[in-house]
Amino acid sequence: MTICVAAFLGFLLDMWLADPGWMPHPVVLMGKCITRLEEVLRRRFPVTPKGEHAAGCVLAVFLPVGTLVLTGAICLLAGRIHPLLGLVVQTFWCWQALAVKGLAEESKNVYRQLAAEDLPGARRAVARIVGRDTQALTEEGVTKAAVETVAENFSDGVVAPLFYMMIGGAPLALCYKAVNTMDSMIGYKNQRYLQFGRAAAKLDDAANYLPSRLAAVFWIAAAGLTGQDAPNAWRIWRRDRRNHASPNSAQTESACAGALGVQLAGPAYYFGEYYNKPTIGDAKRPIEPRDILRANRMLFAGAGLALVLGLGLRAGILAFLR
Numbered sequence: 001m002t003i004c005v006a007a008f009l010g011f012l013l014d015m016w017l018a019d020p021g022w023m024p025h026p027v028v029l030m031g032k033c034i035t036r037l038e039e040v041l042r043r044r045f046p047v048t049p050k051g052e053h054a055a056g057c058v059l060a061v062f063l064p065v066g067t068l069v070l071t072g073a074i075c076l077l078a079g080r081i082h083p084l085l086g087l088v089v090q091t092f093w094c095w096q097a098l099a100v101k102g103l104a105e106e107s108k109n110v111y112r113q114l115a116a117e118d119l120p121g122a123r124r125a126v127a128r129i130v131g132r133d134t135q136a137l138t139e140e141g142v143t144k145a146a147v148e149t150v151a152e153n154f155s156d157g158v159v160a161p162l163f164y165m166m167i168g169g170a171p172l173a174l175c176y177k178a179v180n181t182m183d184s185m186i187g188y189k190n191q192r193y194l195q196f197g198r199a200a201a202k203l204d205d206a207a208n209y210l211p212s213r214l215a216a217v218f219w220i221a222a223a224g225l226t227g228q229d230a231p232n233a234w235r236i237w238r239r240d241r242r243n244h245a246s247p248n249s250a251q252t253e254s255a256c257a258g259a260l261g262v263q264l265a266g267p268a269y270y271f272g273e274y275y276n277k278p279t280i281g282d283a284k285r286p287i288e289p290r291d292i293l294r295a296n297r298m299l300f301a302g303a304g305l306a307l308v309l310g311l312g313l314r315a316g317i318l319a320f321l322r
Contacts, residue, residue, distance in 0.1 A: 001318070002079070002087055003169040004311050007162065010094025010170075011307050018101035026067075026096055026174055030181045033063060038186065038196070052195035060182060060199035067178040072171040093170035097177055099157030100303045103129070103150060104296045110146040114139060114289040129153075131184070132268045143287050148264050150295040151219065151256035152249055156180055158303045159218060160211035166310045179207045188270070189245075205247055212248035215302070216241065216255045222302035223259035228294060233259035236281050243278040250280055257281025259298060260291050 019025060041055035071093065079086025106129045113122035122142045127134040130145045137145065160180070165173040183204035186197035216237050224230035236258025237251070243265065244250035250265070257264040261284035267276050 001315075002083070002090060003165070004314055006087055006090035006094045006170065007165050008307070008311060009091045010096075010165075011098060011100075011162075011303075013091070013095040014098040015101050017095075018105055019096070019099070026093070027177055027181050030063065030067070030178050031185060034059065034182055034185050037062065042196070049195045053198060056186070056196040057199040059186075059196075060179075060203050063182060064175045064178045064203070068171050068175040071174050075169065075171055090170045093174055094165055097161040097165060097170060097173035099153065099161075100299065103153050103157055104299055107146045107150050107292050107296060110142065111289050111292040114142065114292075132270050139289070140287060143289050143291060144264055144266075146292045147256065147260070147262075147287065147295045148253055150292070150299055151252040151264075154219060154299055154302055155208060155212045155215035155248065155252050158299070159215035159306050160208055162306050162310050163211045163214065166314045176207055179204050190270075208248040212251040214306075216251040218302040218305050219252050219255040219259070219298060221305055222298040223255070225301045225305075226294070226297045228259040228298060229261055230259065232261060240280045243280050245277070254280050256295060256298070260287070260294060261285055262287040262291060 037059050041058055042052075045051040045055035075086060075089055075093075078089040106125070110122055110125040110129075113119075113125050119139060119142070122139070123134045123137055126137070126142050126145050126149075129149045132145060134142070134145065160176055161173045164176040168175075179200070182200035183197075186193045187201035187204060188194075188197060189201075220230055220233045220237060223233045233255045237255040240254040240257070241251050243254065253264055257280045261282070263279050263281045263283040264287075265277050265280040
């Protein structure tokens, strides 16, 4: 029951406070650990494809396992000192594992810049939440990037953490965040990370396989709840959910494109390198800045559905096992 209460309270805290800038965040610490471990491992393994792959495998095992063991031990110790302390620690980390309001706020800031016709400002705002190059994006490109990242991060920042939270509480949710952070930092198919980041990328694919598909279903349901086109979201998801090099990234993007009746994805630049990615969805109409707000409404509705279903399933399973 502690996990259910902690997950619920953590969700409420995220919806209320998001991620305050003054508060240390575990993902920032994970990022620093990844950078430091990469430096150390690259020095200790041969500078060959096999050596880089081996070094990347060590990192891909060490960080998630270390995160799980450390946070699990702290939660266990806190619970033994006092059950209330254990609940507080779990709640705090459940809050930090989620990114509902923060994602909405960052994307809404992009909308504000576009609404003010400040394209350079919109490019800077969207650069905070996407990995692609943004310096030359048009208004349409900025809007697409913002909508895509809301849809994709609905899986990575909401459904997947909740999924693992319901199984193993805050420690397993943070273990997932470690995997996801590794992929976002070293999971690129460029010269530097093709071998070193391969294990992290594959691990992230595996960790997100089921959550991403659940997220797509939640998004389709959220489309119906928010007045968007749920039947078309289902149709486009069924058709375009594999239109991405990753087995998971197009799951929610395709549902979002269908719900809005717009076309997403397509070619983009990452670190100066051109990627000819396929498009997702049908361009029934041109995408517009207000689609960012529509995507955010589906984000909130889908997050609520995921929380309610997760809590209900966990409580039901626990009651059955008793």
